[in-house]
Amino acid sequence: MQHWLLGDFRTVYKFFCVWYNLLSSRDTGSPHQTPNPPNRPLSPPTMAIAGLQRISSKLIRNPTLTIISRSSATTTSSSAKVSDRIVKLIAYDFDGQKREIVGLSGQTLLKALTNHNLIDPASHRLEDIDACSAECEVNIAEEWLGKLPPASYDEQYVLKRNARHRILNKHSRLGCQVVLTQEMQGMVVAVPEPKPWDTP
Known part of the structure; x- marks a missing residue:
């Protein structure tokens, strides 16, 4: 230029x-x-x-x-990049209601769910495994389990620690640890009913 x-x-x-x-x-x-x-x-x-x-x-x-103006060019470029990052998901709330939600690649599944009020943002302010007590637990549909990166040792530990009878459900993942990618287009997840000890 x-x-x-x-x-x-x-x-x-x-x-x-x-x-x-x-x-x-x-x-x-x-x-x-x-x-x-x-x-x-x-x-x-x-x-x-x-x-x-x-x-x-x-x-x-x-x-x-x-x-x-570089700012106008940057805005146009950013808009194009955002549209390329959109990941569409299907989520079921704990009442069984189907919801179509949108996230962005690079964001966590937790972020997409909180943006659509399926998980209370106040219950999980930090997307950090050390600060997680499994309030962001979700269930992943069977056909998508093998398409996700495996849960880390820390993620499995948090899930097991907060699971009933310490039995780990194979469908359970922490929303704060699942990072969205374009390969997750159409992924089906379910938000489980709050555990009795998490209900105020």
């Missing part, structure tokens, strides 16, 4: 130089013309050339200076 702008400015600069030289030669060749007095204001071509020189020097000193 910088080279393109400098190229245009050089073209305009040359144009003004030619124009100014023509005017100067015309003025010099006329017998009735008198030389410019020392304090006479600069002519418009000279002022324009000086302005172009200042702008060119600023562009050389500051490569980040551009005429086109």
Whole structure:
């Protein structure tokens, strides 16, 4: 972009130089013309050339200076990226109601569920395994179990620690540990009924 702008400015600069030289030669060749007095204001071509020189020097000193707003270009680019990251999921609440929800690749399943009020955000403020007490537990449909990365030792420990009779349900995963990807389009999950000890 910088080279393109400098190229245009050089073209305009040359144009003004030619124009100014023509005017100067015309003025010099006329017998009735008198030389410019020392304090006479600069002519418009000279002022324009000086302005172009200042702008060119600023562009050389500051490569980040551009005429086109970078913020608008960034906004357009960000919008395109967000649309490419959309992951559509099917979630069942603990009453069995089917919901179509939307998340973004790179976000956690917990984030998508809290954004649609399927999990109370206040119950899980940190997406950190060390701060998790399985309030974000979800059940993954059978056909999707093998498509997810396996649960880590820490995730299994938290799930087992908070499971009834310490028996781990194979469908159970922590929403805070499942990171959405484009391969999870259409994944079916269920939010289990709150455990009695989690109900106020």
